[in-house]
Amino acid sequence: MAIFSSETHADGLIISRTYSFARLGRYLHTLLLFVYRLSGFYITPFFLQLCYFISLTFLGSLLLALLKPSDPDFSPGYLDMLFMSTSSITVSCLGVVEMERFSSAQIVVLMLLMFLGGDVFVSLLVLLLRKANTTENSSRSVEIEAGPIPHDDDAVVDRSEAGMDINPSAADVESKTYTCLLIYVISGYIATFHVLGTASLLAYFAGVSRARGVxxxxxxxxFLFCLCTTVSSFANGGFVPTSENMVVFNRDPVVLLLMTAVALVGNTLFPLFLRLAIWASSKLTRRAEFGSMLKSSGNEARLWPLLPKSQTWMxxxxxxxxxxxxxxxxxxxxWNGAVFDGLNSFQKLTSALFIVVNSRHAGENSIDCSLISPAVLVFLIVMMYLPASASFTLAREDDSIHERTQRKPQGKSSWLQRLIFPQISWIFISVVAVCITERRKMSRDSLNFSTLNIIFEVTSGYGNVGLSTGYSCSRLQKLDPGASCEDKPYSLSGWFSDEGKLILILVMLYGRLKKFSAGCGKAWKLY
Structure with a gap:
């Protein structure tokens, strides 16, 4: 690929000059080295990702505020734009604004934020920084004390223990090779499923006039709808261009099944499909390195996000x-309740599957969640709380990981981590805080602002899911028949006070970075 420019000579002929991307590549490589050095010497991995998400949050909110909406009468406050930007970059996607009021340019901003905040893309960024690290190490002969990097199961591993030793060696070469191959595989993985998802939706809408008519x-x-929906599903975001989300397509089971598959390969089943992608690459390219990657332990950080075979299957x-x-x-x-009213058996089953899959962090919705029975809502809360890495296993903890964590220096940060509240305590604190800020609404409108609904909303934000029970004027009018109200197709968060929205913004950011606090709170005995 090349960038072209032209200049006119005296003979009147236009001679094209081609500039290689090599210079641009060198600039990008220098930037990656700078970011790595900064992260290695001055910034912890947690702070690096915190800066990444916060900077994109404010950049996205400014773009949303500056771009003109499709509705000239629509003039939301900056806090709502900040909430929508945070919700997108953290792939929480709790909406406080009707999506159809946004212009196409604003939809593109939200789509890019979801793409940049998705787990698979963030994994690719980590690999790019690791590649910059190994490239730098191969050209240097002095030892550098490097900071820890995040591991897939939240263990903290030293860079030197992850096959990233500073002195050039066979381990360095192997680590660099594996890193490069993983970058190529994950880049192809992202491109393949985005192209397949978008093309499949375009083909369906081209053949079904009723769905296209919506x-x-x-x-x-x-095209914007198909692309945005695919990006949202793969990143497990939850925002789509329609205000009602996927409810308007609950009679189109093919659409729901397509998006269910994209949501699974983009998060919960990513480790499984990554191994399948590496296996397919080994068959197509016949490179022995791919087979070696699959046979390797996988617990080593140099192979992250590739997990060992047994752990992947479990x-x-x-x-x-x-x-x-x-x-x-x-x-x-x-099955026979109001939540599936008007749907046939196959449509009911498809919608139920769609909601259940989306409760594991995807957040797209095809029904009214407020009509779901309380027992199922509680189960969905547990599903939203569980991280994508949650796994049942009877095997003992891996010795290598255990040893690495035990060798972690017991410094000031270690004591601080032990004293900080456990993760589940922060959900409790956030729920209490929201109940305080929304206490008047809970008293006046107890059906919409019930304690269960608020727990569901906060857990959805913490788990970066995006499902919500929403708000219904009919429930308010059951308590106060004379109350004036207008239904809005967005999350219950949209009806919170400004203080409540700020709390949810912090909850979503904390939830996106909760893997860094997985080992905190050991000083608190909760049993």
Whole structure:
């Protein structure tokens, strides 16, 4: 690929000059080295990711505020734009604004934020920094004390223990090779599923006039909808260009099944499909390195995010088992309920599966969650709380990881981590804080602002999911028949006070970085 420029000579001929991307590549490489050195010497991995998400949050909010919406009468406050930006970059996608009021340019901003905040893309960024590290190490012969890097199961491992030793060696070469191969595989993985997802949706809408008519009636560009929905599903974001999310397509089971598959490969089943992608690459390219990667331990940080075979299968079976358990309960409790009113059996099953899968961090919605029975809602809260790495295993903890964590220096930060509250305590604190800020609404409108609904909303934000029970004027009017109210198709968060929205912003940011606090709170005995 090349960048072209032209100049006119005296003879009147236009001679094209081609400038290689080599210079641009060198600039990018220098930038990656600078970021790595900064992260290695001055910034911890947690602070580096915190700066990444916060900077994109404010950049996104400014773009959303500056770009003109599609509705000239729509003039939301900056706090709402900050909330939407935070919700997108943390792939929480709790909405406080009707999506159809946004212009196409604003939709593109939200789509880019979800893409940049997705787990798979963040994994790719970590690998790019690791590549910059190994490239730098190969050209230097002095030892440098490097900071810790995050491991897939939240253990903290030294860079030197991750096959990133400073002195050039065979381990350095192997680590660099594996890192480069993982970058290529994950880049192809991202591109492949985005192209397949977008193309599949375009093909479906091209063949089904009724579904295509829904977008035409709403004035939504077909390609933008298909691309944004695919990006949202793969990143497990949850925002789509329609204000009602996927509820308007709950009679189109093919659309829901396509997005269910994209959501699974983009988060919960990513480790499984990553191994399959590496296996396919080994068959296509016949490179021995791919086979070596699959046979290696996988617990070493140099192979992250690739997990060992046994751990990958246990994680995948756990995810499928939990999904089946909730699906069975959901269908048993609500099959003939109002939540599936008007749908045939296949549409009911598809919508139930869609909601259950999306409760594991994807957040897209095809039904009214407020109509789900309380027992299922509680189960969904547990599903939203569990991280994507949650796995059932009877095997003992891996010795190498255990030894690495035990060798971690017991300094000031270690004592601080022991004193900080455990993760579940922060959900409790956040729920209490929201109940305080929304106490008047809870007293006046106890059906919409019930304690269960608030717990559901806060847990959804903490788990970066995006499901919400929403707000219904009919429930308010049951308590106060004379109350004036207008239904809005967005999350219950949109009806919170400014203080409540600020609390949810902090909850979403904390939830996106909760893997760094997985080992905190050991000084607190909760049993």
């Amino acid at each position: 977008l035409k009636t709403k004035g939504i560009n077909l 994680l995948s079976l756990t995810a499928v088992g939990l999904l089946l358990a909730v699906l069975v309960l959901f269908c048993a409790m609500d």
